[in-house]
Structure formats: structure tokens, C-alpha cells
Amino acid sequence: MTARRLDGRELASRIEVDLAGRVAGFVRSAGRPPRLVVVLVGDVAASASYVKSKAAAAGRVGIDAEVIPVSASVTTAQLVNLVAAIGRDEQGPADGILVQLPLPDQVNAVAVLDAVPPAQDVDGFHPENAGLLSQGRPRFIPCTAAGVQRMLIDAEIETAGRHAVIVGRSDIVGKPLALLLAGRGPGGDATVTLCHSRSGDLATWTRQADILVAAVGRPRLITADMVKPGAVVIDVGINRIEEQGRSRLVGDVDHDAVADVAGALSPVPGGVGPLTVAMLLENTLQAALARKSR
Ligand code: GUN
Numbered sequence: 001m002t003a004r005r006l007d008g009r010e011l012a013s014r015i016e017v018d019l020a021g022r023v024a025g026f027v028r029s030a031g032r033p034p035r036l037v038v039v040l041v042g043d044v045a046a047s048a049s050y051v052k053s054k055a056a057a058a059g060r061v062g063i064d065a066e067v068i069p070v071s072a073s074v075t076t077a078q079l080v081n082l083v084a085a086i087g088r089d090e091q092g093p094a095d096g097i098l099v100q101l102p103l104p105d106q107v108n109a110v111a112v113l114d115a116v117p118p119a120q121d122v123d124g125f126h127p128e129n130a131g132l133l134s135q136g137r138p139r140f141i142p143c144t145a146a147g148v149q150r151m152l153i154d155a156e157i158e159t160a161g162r163h164a165v166i167v168g169r170s171d172i173v174g175k176p177l178a179l180l181l182a183g184r185g186p187g188g189d190a191t192v193t194l195c196h197s198r199s200g201d202l203a204t205w206t207r208q209a210d211i212l213v214a215a216v217g218r219p220r221l222i223t224a225d226m227v228k229p230g231a232v233v234i235d236v237g238i239n240r241i242e243e244q245g246r247s248r249l250v251g252d253v254d255h256d257a258v259a260d261v262a263g264a265l266s267p268v269p270g271g272v273g274p275l276t277v278a279m280l281l282e283n284t285l286q287a288a289l290a291r292k293s294r
Contacts (some may be wrong), residue, residue: 001229003258003265008147012156012274018062019281023062026288033064034288036096036122036280037086041079041107042072046240047100049254052093054098057277063284066092080115095288096122098280101172104116119290122283125171133176136183140283145176147275148213148234149187151266157211157232160189165209167252168216171197173236177213202226214252224257233262238271 027033036058040051051067058065068086070079079099085096097120103109112237118128123141132139152159164181168174174194195205206212206226213223215236227233235250251268259265266272 001260001263003233003260003262006151006155006232006234006264006266006271008151008266008271008274011151011209012057012278015150015164015275015278015282016057019278019285020061023098023285024091024287026292027062030288030292032093033062034095035064035066035177035286036094036284037094038065038067039070039079039086039097039099040067041070041085041100041103046238047102049230051100053273054280056144058284061281063281067181072104074104075141076106078181079107079112083112083115087115087120087284092194093271094120095291096118096120096280096284097174098123122287124176124281124283130171131175133179141180141279142172142176143279144215144223144236144272144276145180145284146279146282147149147272148173148177148236149180150279151234151272151275152232153187155264157264158189159211162191163193164209164213165193165195165205166213166215167195167222168214168236169194171217177215179259180204181211184211208268211272216252218252219250220252220254222258224254224261227258227261229261230263232263233258234266234272235268238268238273 038051046289055065055067086097097116099112113125116126116127121129124138124142129140147235166174168180178192178194181188182192193205195202203226207228209231211232212236217237219241235251235253239250240247241250249269
């Protein structure tokens, strides 16, 4: 079997076309573009690259994105104060605020994320937004989890009554995605198993999946023998590895081998990554519209 390719880049560009029209409508009625403020701490190459993609995509749809670089030696208190000041619009209207993760070890990341006002929390990481999602009345859905669900819906992959197995229990992806897939409605109504480092023999679980999502950050963890023939496999991992003297990006799925077994498979790069960015833009427009109507 050669798996159907779930092309996130193509879907993200369709979402951008739709968003550009809606952003233009916002600009006409509000007299200013929606504005996203991104806080980038330190000089982690991967984070800088993700932030660059986010700002570029914002520009393409007419959202004004400002990146605020912060020294890697920043303290928790300094970062909390900065985020709170951005939240009070002291640096211009901030419809959406995003603090790029990971943060340096000396910073209490929970304290910083808690300082993002929930109405501007376009990452959906604030406990108020996480709580609303868990109750099935989401405000901002974490972007990668939202992107995976959007990919399934767009590809017309049935989730209702199917068994979704998620590998990875992070607050950013695994946990919110489990809630989305188990929730009611389109892209939901699945039976969900959430696997993690203490799950024991992973393959026992993954082989039962109709829909398998890998979100652990372990290069090529999911091998062909761990996948049920015909399953839908979504690869959330973005891992940079050195191979044959070259640096390359690979997912959490052993792509070429799994493509022979799976019914559908998302590539890395060009799969979930572009959708994470597209969902961030959607959340930012949603935040700007909600603020305008307050
Ligand atoms: N680092 C990796 N993924 C994400 C994300 O979705 N949001 C933020 N803020 N940082 C990340």
C-alpha cells in the first residue's frame, strides 16, 4: 500500500486565502489590521525559525506581527512583567500574544503563560482556555491540536466511532488533541487512547489505532510494524537530525516504511507544521474580532 499524502501546505494555503479575505473585512470595519505580538526568548535556532514562519504567514494574510526578542538570561519576573505590559497594550494593540516555547531553564514557564491575558492567549495555553476546551466550549484551541483536527476534517477522514491513539501527553499537543478527538461533533466522537513514556509496550496500543498521531519529539519512533494496515497516521514531530553528514528534518514516524502500510500519512515537513501556523492566524483574527465586539 502507498499511503495517501496528507498535504498540510496545500490546505494551509487555502486557509490563508480565506483568512486574507476575512482580515481585509476586519481592516475595513476596525480601521487597523489585527495585531499579533510574539515574544521570542534567547537564540534557539528552531524557535527563531518557527517564529519567522509565523510572522511571514501573518504578513501574507494582512495580520500585523511584531516579534519582541528577549535575552536568554531574562528572569521569570521580567518576562511576566513584559507579557503583562503587552497585554495592557502598552506596546500597541495586542489582539494576540504568543510566547514561543521552550523557555530557558531559569524561567518558570507556567508563570509566564499564566500572565498572558486569556482573551489574548492565541496559543490557548492559559488555564482558563484549557479549562474551556476541556468542558467542550473552546475559546482558543492550541494551534497544533487544532491543525491536526482540521487536517482530518478536510481530508474527510471519519473520526466518529473510530479508535484514535495519540502518542505524547504534552499540554501543547497530546492533551488538547485528546479532548478534541473525544469531543462531540465534526472531527470528534472518537474513542481516544493517550499514550506516554510509561505506557509500556507502545506497539500494543499503536497497532489498535484507526487514527494514529505521533507527538513526542522522538525521530522515527513509529515504525511500520507499529501501524495497522490502512490506518491514518499523523506525524506531529519535527526533529532535526544529522544523517550521512547532512542535517535534515524528520518526524516521529519512519515515513518511507510506514507509507507502505498506512492508508494516509502526513509528511514532515509540509504536514502539520503549516497548519499550526494557519490555526494561529485564525485564532488571532478571532481574538481581534472578539475584542472589537466587547
Ligand atoms: N513551541 C513549539 N510549539 C509551540 C506552540 O504551538 N506555541 C508556542 N508558543 N511555542 C511552541
